[in-house]
Amino acid sequence: MTQSLLIKYAEIGIKGKNRYLFENALVKQAKIALKRVDGEFVVTKEAGRIYVTTESDCDMDEAIEALQYVFGIVGICPMMQIEDNGFEDLAKHVIKHIEDNYEDKNLTFKVAARRSRKNYPMDSMEINMEMGGVILDAFPEMKVDVHNPDIVINIEIRNKIIPGPGGMPVGTAGNGMLLLSGGIDSPVAGYMVAKRGVHIDAVYFHAPPYTSERAKQKVVDLAKIISKYTGPMNLYVVNFTDIQMYIYDKCPHDELTIIMRRYMMRIAEYFANKEGSLGLITGESIGQVASQTMQSLAATNEVCTMPVFRPVIAFDKQEIVDISLKIGTYETSILPYEDCCTTFVAKHPVTKPNINIIKRSETHLEEEIDRMFKEAVETAELIEIRRD
Secondary structure, three states: OEEEEEEEOOHHHHOHHHHHHHHHHHHHHHHHHHOOOOOOEEEEEEOOEEEEEEOOOOOHHHHHHHHOOOOOOOEEEEEEEOOOOOHHHHHHHHHHHHHHHOOOOOOEEEEOOOOOOOOOOOOHHHHHHHHHHHHHHHOOOOEEOOOOOOEEEOOOOOOOOEOOOOOEOOOOOOEEEEEOOOOOHHHHHHHHHHOEOOEEEEEEEEOOOOOOHHHHHHHHHHHHHHHHHHOOEEEEEEEOHHHHHHHHHHOOHHHHHHHHHHHHHHHHHHHHHHHOOOOEEOOOOOOOOHHHOHHHHHHHHOOOOOOEEOOOOOOOHHHHHHHHHHHOOHHHHOOOOOOHHHHOOOOOOOOOOOHHHHHHHHHHHOOOHHHHHHHHHHOOEEEEEOOO
16 A cells, blocks of 8 residues: 555646646656655656655655645645455455544545546446445444535545645746845735746845845745745846936936836846846736836836736735735735835835936936946846755
8 A cells, every 4th residue: 555645737637739748847846846855756647647656654744735836736635555456455445544534433425436447347336336335334423425525535535635726837838037026016926927837037136235134135035935836046136226326316316216117127137038038027016106007117118128927917915915925925025124126215206207208317327327237237146046
């Protein structure tokens, strides 16, 4: 008898002739996740099923927890694999399973057999009926309920399904570059795009001495949390102080946030091209702050040559907070360490910027900005984020 897990997926099942590519990607991501768990695991794909079996004594609870961070998985079913020694032997294992796992036998149950091997001497309905009778004989206090049973007994003998995060396996939909700040929104944005199969790298804009090393560490910690879902990522830490101060000295203060944001997008696109990314990802939501009005978003988009993906664009703040709580980033995001986006906020920022006026203001930067841009990207610190 082997302790195993049955991995369930949903959306992958409708992928048609290239379904095997997504299944293979899911197997790969499951193997990567299980490397964090002590023990030896074998992940196999058979006839529309993905199984995780153990080669040694393993903590299956830890294995389940690791798999709950793998996009593409919608359910994890603990199960026992046994040799086929006939129906009577199967029935003995079922009875022992119920005896060992359910102290209170005053339960309702349903037998739901799936006969994948068609030469088995009993069909699915016969297995359901015969096994139900065996269970009732062994445990008279139990009752059959085919509509809403307390437990379901399958030929993979499963009594519960642990939910996975759903989505698509990371790496099946190209690469993206996340503008990661220390706030609530951008980690959620990265998580949501990664959930659709996009591999994520990130860039963070640091402004010492106006932002502290604790602010930087906060972003690193956020990257580590979301990497549990997204997999390993490269985090570029860009010293933005000189550019930010130069903009502050040379440009109208009500335009500071927009112009600063435009240079962030330019730098992020530089690293996106370096990593082979196909788009930028931000946590912007319409109307949340002055730099996130439709006019402001259009002004920042104008400097980009690649698409900008904003997965939380129409979310209320509470909706974003709810996701951050679910993925475990909220408590870190609310730590009181300021980032460069909040340090130089104007008292009365422009909310409906005119792109032509913004470009005219940027001409005041021409003397030094190219040199500062080059220095910023060449001195950026690269931190390799790996799953804990």
